[in-house]
Structure formats: C-alpha cells, structure tokens
Amino acid sequence: MTSLVNKTSVKAKAKNIFSSPIAAFAAWVIAILWTIPTFGLLVTSIRPEKDINTSGWWTFFANPNISFENYTQVLFEGSTTNPPLFQFFFNSLAVTIPAVVFPITLAVFAAYALAWFNFKGRDFIFFSIFALQVVPIQLALIPLLQLFAKGVEIGGVTVIPDFDITGTYIPIWIAHTIFGLPLAIFLLHNFLAQIPRELIEAARVDGAGWFTLFSKIVLPLSVPAIASFAIFQFLWVWNDLLVGLTFGGGKKEVAPMTIRLAEMVGTRGSGWELLTAGAFVSMVVPLIVFFALQRYFVRGLLAGSVKG
Amino acid sequence: MSSLAILMARKTPFDVIAENFTLLALALLSFSAIVFLIFLLGSRSSVKTQEWLKYLVFLVPALLLLLIGLIYPTFRTLIMSFMDKESETFVGFDNYIWAFTIPEINVVLVNTLIWTLTVPLISTLLGLAIAYMTDRMKRPAAIKSLIFMPMAISFVGAGVIWKFVYNYQPREGQPEIGLLSAIFKAIGLTPPNWLLEAPLNTYLLIVVMIWIQTGFAMVVLSAALKNVPDEIVEAAMLDGATAFKRFYLVSVPMIRATIVVVLTTIMIGTLKVFDIVRTMTGGNFQTNVIANEMYSQSFRQMNYGQGSALAIILFVAIIPIIVYNIRQLRLERTER
C-alpha cells in the first residue's frame, strides 16, 4: 500500500539519485564546447578589422580591443547600391511573418480535414502529402517562377492569369507557404488526430457545424502544436536564402537579410568584420523567438509523434 | 530634374521600410478578413451546404497549392530528366547513364551516402544522450538552449562561424585565425589544410551539420522522454536496475516511434541540404554531394536534363525511407 507520503518520498529519492552530478557536469561540458564556435563569432564581431585578419579571436582576451564599429557600419551605413542592413532586417520581418501565418492557417485547416472528415482516399492523400516533404525546393523554383511571372496557359486557355506580382513579396510568401505545408500538415495532423473522439462527437450531437466545431473546440486545443510549429517555420523562413533570392525578382526592396549576408561572404576574401557582425544581427531574432516560445515547443512536439 | 532630385526620388531605407510594412499589414489584414468572412458564411450555411463546403474551405486550398507548387514540378522534372539540356529533345536514359558513369559520380554518391548515414545517427545519439543527461536536472533550460542555438543560425552564418575554426594559414610565420589550427600548433603538431584534405574535409563539413541538427533531436527526444510515465521507470528502479539500464531498457523502447521520426526527418533534411558544401568548399576537393551537384547542373551549367536526372535519383534514394515511415505510421494508426 503506497500512501501519499510514501509515493512522494520515493519520487523525491528517485529524483535525488537520478540527478547525477556527473551527468549534469558532462552536459555542461558538452554545452560549452558546443557554443565555442558561436562564441568565437561574437568575439570576432566586436574586434576591430585589423585584429581580425591578423590574429585568432582567442587572443582577444589577452588584448581586449573592443570596437562596435563593425556593428554600426553594417547596420547603418550603406550606399545607393547597397542599403544598410537594418533595412533588410525589416524586409526579413515582412517576409517571415506572413510566411508563418499563411502556411500554418492552411495546414491547420487541412490537418483538421484529414483528421476528422471521413472520405474515400483520405489516407492516400495524407500519405502523399507526407511523401511530398521529400521534394527539394530547387525543382519547384523555375516552374513556380514562370507561374508568377506569366500565369498558366493550357492549350491556349488562360488557367491562371498574370497578376503582375513580380518584385513584390507575394511570390515569396506563396512559395514559403507551399514549401512549409507538407511538414506542417503532418505534424499538426498527428496532434489533431489525438483529440478525444468523445469531445468531437458530443459537439456534433449538440448541433455544432464543421466550422463552429473548428473554431470553438479544435483550434483552442491545438495552440501548443501551432505554436511549436510556428517556431520551426519562423526559423526556417528567417534563415532561408534560396527562396528569397529566387522569388524576390532580384529586387533589393524585398530581399531578406540572408541575401545581404550572403553578399558579404561572396567572392571577396575580406570583409569578415562586417560579416561576423551581420551574422550575429541575423541570429538575434530567431533566438529571441525560440526563448520566448520554448515552453510551447516542448508541449507541442510532445503530442506530435509519441505513442499513447 | 536635377540629379539631387533624382537621388532623393530614389527611395531611402525608410521609404522602403514604410512601404513594406504597409504591404505586410495589408496582406495580414486581408487574409484574416477573408478567413473570418468564410467562417461566418460557413457557420451560417445549412447542414447540406456544409457537407461539401467544408472540403472547399479546409482541404482544397492546401491541396491546390501543393499540386501547383510541388506535384506539378516533380512531374515536370521527371519529364525533363529524359530530355536534353534545353529540354527540347527527348534523349531517353542518356542523362541517367551520364550520371552513373562520370568519374566524379563515385565521389558524389559515396559522399552522399556518408552524409546520410552519419548525420542522422550521430545527431540522434547525441541528442538522446543529452536529453538523458538533462532529463533529471533541475534547471536544464540553459544547456538545452545552448545546444539548440545552432538551429537558429542560417547556413550562411554557420559557414562563417566554422570558417574561424577550420581556417588554415599556409604562409609561415603568419598568425593563425582558425581555432583548430591554433590548437594543433599549440600542442606541437602541424595542422593540415583542413578543408582541403579528403576525406577529412567531408567529415569536418558533416560536423557542422551535426552541430546544427543535434539541437532538434535533443528537443524532440527530451519532450518524448518526459512523456514516459514515471511509475514505469520507478518500478524498474525498485527492481534494482541501474540508472543507465533503466534508460536503455525501459525509456528508450517507449520512445521508439519518436526516435524513428527524428532519424528520418534529419535524414531527409541531410539529403536536401547543399548550402554547407556550397559555401565552404564549393563542392571541390572531393566533398561534393548530390544536392549540390544538382543545383550546379541546373542553375550554373543550365543543363536541365542532367540536373533533373540527379534530382530523380535523389528521390528514388529517399523512397525507401518514406515507405518505411509510412508503414510505421500505418501500424501506429491501427494500434490507436
């Protein structure tokens, strides 16, 4: 017979024995080693240019020569050909936010349909969507680009007209939405499918239509899953280079930060001081997003793919 | 118009930012408005209407986008893989024969295989190990965040970071700016040209990918471990099993499904990634992988036939993984 007290003390004992100091120590060592390369980047970004090219970043601690010149230069200085980085920062925001909102909305809808509508071929469609994760983006670049630029004609009949949207954000948003859908639908479906059947049935019996069912019951329950996927999608879009480059029509007004960063790497052997500062600036936002939404992350993924 | 006026007419960053934010706000607002309206109409419509309307609203948009954006291009690629570089004449299997007989292809295929086997395996093992170590810690947040941090960094950023680790200074007497080289010199060894020496360079590039992916594995497996009911593990403890045995024999099998998902997700991601190779070695020095070669053929050489053939080969390679996954999912479903 386990009384409450007993159970607690067993648990406490278990936790005590389990929190092995060795394991914790090992974990810390790994975490620190893990972070050394990134730390090197941070240190390099606050060193003056001359130092960077002539000595290793670890010597910084012997000769601390701090300079925020790199950051000011990369963020605020620009020319008529190359706008300063902070403009691209806002571009990245403008690209990323819809590119997270749109696919999640469509994915939740589709996941809901695949989890709770009953129709023939439902499983086939679901597994096909899952398989689409495999398609590398490069394949879709040119066909999609042609679509955005010229519309689609089959046998002389205009199926999709030319909306004249090149050089705006719209092609980038649509492209990111498309590429994010397969994984989103898969993860969200796993979650939605685990909503207790009784809950759904009860609501249907009470007369709730499919739309009300979604907005009043399914959606509130799926917030953790949505939040966790939102983080992934945010990181993915924020750090993306290829889609922004291709669908932005080459225009600087819509180019996200990664493109500007890639420019700095390019074929020039020098300019590392700007590059390190720029790389760090681009890392800040995803990190903030991650830290802010961490707890949803754990809960959301938890329900995503675990049995029972 | 004076040139001053011309220059002022060119947009300043603030003009651009203002424009972009207006567009952003418009896009979000109109999207929300449309969704809201549809829901309003939908919930008011009759039961009969809802029976078909629900498909149109919930399922069709996503399916349509996927059809246009992924399925159609895939078929197009398949067809292009049987055509010449301009996609004008049919050439049968020529491109595939090319793909399998060029001397470099051995390197490319072997490298791709090495990447596909090592990255998922090591990332998952490491992620699992760290999940285990932090599982019982009181405050694991800091460690987890540090390990996850590389995932927040773009591949370009990662390339820059690791440049300062792998840099090699050939000129004597010049200071080292690469961490590894400096360490080697400090302990009296001569550092090799890290990114030049094959196959060392491939493994060094793989390290970068593992560095990025382990965070993902750790977070997912950690969440799964937390889901393992305490009672079962405690029962094992009362049976006298050591902590490690408890983990290995009890916890791990319970999260088997998650481990499989993590492995395959990382495997698919690894097969598609070409940025790391492209930015750090350009595919030279025997480091080339399929995804990079495919990009190179299609976009730099503009040989769509050969690029497409490589893409299809990539697909075919991934199919077994997908099939296995689908089987697993099916099993899970029947059990539910």
Add this chain to the structure above:
Amino acid sequence: MSTLRRRAIALGATAVAASLVLAGCASTEPAAEETAAVDEACAAYADYLGNEGTEVEIYTTIIDPEASLFIESFAEFEECTGITINWNGTQEFEAQISVRVEGGTAPDMAIFPQPGLLAKFAGNGLVPANDKTSASVDENYTADWKTYGTVDGVFYGTPLGANVKSFVWYSPKTFADNGWAIPSTWAELLALSDEIAAGGAVQPWCAGFGSGDATGWVGTDWMEDLMLRFQDAATYDAWVSGELPFNDPKVAEVLAEAGKILKNPAYVGDVASIATTTFQEGGAGIVDGTCAMHRQASFIGGILAADFGATIVSPEDTTTEGGITTFYFPGVSADNKPALGGGEFVGIFADRPEVHAVHHYLTTAAWNNKKASLGGWFSANLGLDTANVADPVNKVAVEILQNASTFRFDGSDVMPAEVGAGSFWKEMTAWVAENKSDKAVLDAIYATWPY
C-alpha cells in the same frame, strides 16, 4: 533618420558637383546662365530624349565599391534624359541570371562577365543591339571586341570595362633591395625564380585560386597566357573553339610549362593550399615582402591597395614600402608579346527605347572617358584618352589594349559554359589541390566538352 538623409544629401551634392563641374557650371551662377549651361551640356544627350520618366534596371556582378563609381558616371545622363538607371549588383548573378530569364523576370540589361555566358541567352530572351549601337561599336572598338558579343552573326553584347591579364605583379623595392633584374623571356623568368629560391628569404611566387563558386579561374588564366606564348594565336583560337581537343599534345605541353612554376614547392610553397587561398589573398605576399612575384590581371592592384595596404607605384619607385607595380609576363622570346585580356559585355533583354538608349550610351567615348576619370577602371574603347587613366598600371594596360599586335580574350570566358565556367575551373583546382596528373586533368576537361 537625419544621418541617412544627410548622407543622401551629401552623396547627391557630390554627384551634382561632379556633373556641374563636368558641365562647366558653377553652382552659384544665376538661374538663366545655369539653365543655359545645363542645356549646353545636355545637348550631347539630344539623341536620347523622349524617354523621360522611364527606368532601366542593370543586373550585374559589380557591387561596391566599384558600383558607386558607375552610378556617379550616370548622373549627368539621368539628369539630362530623365531616364532612371537602377543598379542591381549581386554576387549571385551567375546562378540567378538563368533563373530570372527562364522564370520570366529577366532584367532590362545585364552585364555579363563572360561572353560565353551571354551567348547562352542568344535566342533565349536576349534582344539584339539596334543599328545605332552596332555602328557605335564599329566606330569605337577593334573588330575583335565586336565578335565576342556576336552569336551566329547577330550582334548582342557591347563591350564595357576591360582588364589585361598578362602581368606579373611585384614590389620594385623588394627587387631593388635584392638586386634582381626584370626578366624578359620565359627562360630568364625561371632562372630568376631559381635565384630567388636559392636566396631562401623570399618565396619566389605566390598564387591563390580561391574564388567561391568560381574557384580555379586563376589557373585557367595561367593556361591561357602560356598558350598564347608557347603556341601561336591560331592554335589558341582552335583550342578555345574546341577544334583543338583539350587533351591534344600541344595543350599538354603548355600545362607542363605551367606546372614548372605552380607545382614547384620551391617556388610556391605549399602547392595544395593554392586552392584554398583566395585570389585576393594570393597577392598579399608581394606587399609585405614575403614573396617576390604574383601573376595576375590588372584589377588586382585596386584590391591589394584597398584590402592589404599596398600602393601602386611606377617601376622606378624603389623606395616605397608596400609599393607594387607590374612587368609584362614574358613570352618565349623578348619580341613575342601577345596580350591576354578580359572584359564585360552588356546584353539587353527588353526591347524598349530607353534600354537601347542606355545600351548605346555605354559605348560612347564620352561615357568611357567620364567613367575612367573616376578612377580604377578602363576599357578598350578607342576614344579613351589615357590622360584620363591615373593609375600607372592601368595606363600601360590601356596602351596594350589599343596597340596590341596579338590580343586575345580570356579563353575560359569564351568557351562553352560547361567547360569555361565548369570543368576547366574544377580541374585546375584539383590539379593543384589533389596533385592530379596533367593527363588526367586534360582528359577530364575534354570529356565535358559539348561536341
């Protein structure tokens, strides 16, 4: 906010000042005289009128700092014609141009670093140059330059900037301090290298092939320069067009000569790391005196000056620390002096009058002189006055371009892209990086030639 506005105004003011100075006006003159003077200056642009308010996008690999000089050179044109030129420079140009053209979002105008790349778009979106532009090129450039922009008899690409590649960079001070003489034949060059190597203090040669996606192009330049010296111009042409197979014994002979320097550790130090040294860093050794010679095109001077603290001097200046200049890359005999060079070509994808206007303007002597006077740039335009070229090395380069008996364009830029921007680069990289044999390298390149 005010900082940027101030900067914009400052830049604008500079441009205005520059164009006014060029137009011969003072900004404080009364309005009537100013208008008259502006009208006078704008008279030169009468041909381009009728396009007010239009925009032309130029897509190119050229980014800052060179790009701002281009923009400055357009200021007067824009002011007088009302055409706005949007400069879109990106280092992803080579990968993205085909995506843009295929995808239907081609730029109005593109500056191609290689004629071979431009040729790929002939019949695939490229608009031929109009008659006026064609005539301007006939007048202002030698016939060779026009052929590089012509595909199947149709003229598309006008020449823009140029560079000369047959140079060896060195520091006159280092040479003077060590008592070394400038070689005038290949044999003397090798002998000098031996002499320097024997001295032990300075590395005879330094080289760097690294260039991101384009790693290896430096090696192709070596091959081309040597090809012109050890074989004749006709053989060079046959080689570039593919008539002469890439693994022909004549080519092998040339590669072997290149190997005498590039694969000799006594001359270059660690051979393999040539592949991982960027082409910019490749020349750094001559600035700080750790190496003696660096074979590279004329444009490296600006890079070494900006990034490594060098100063471009004339050969007589043997006192400036970090002073660098060039001597002619010797041929087999002292009187055999072929010249290898490169350049950009401008192609257009839109058939609009304002685009043709800009296309034409770039071929005029007026614009070329304006651009050259801004510094660090020159072209093969026959109307270019060397007085406008300040840099001593560039002055010599222009003279070579205008007077060369045998001038050939960079071969790898003219070869089909699979080779010239593909296997030729990769194999030269492997040649040094993995010590690949001459035969294997040439056979591999030959195998990729799209016969």
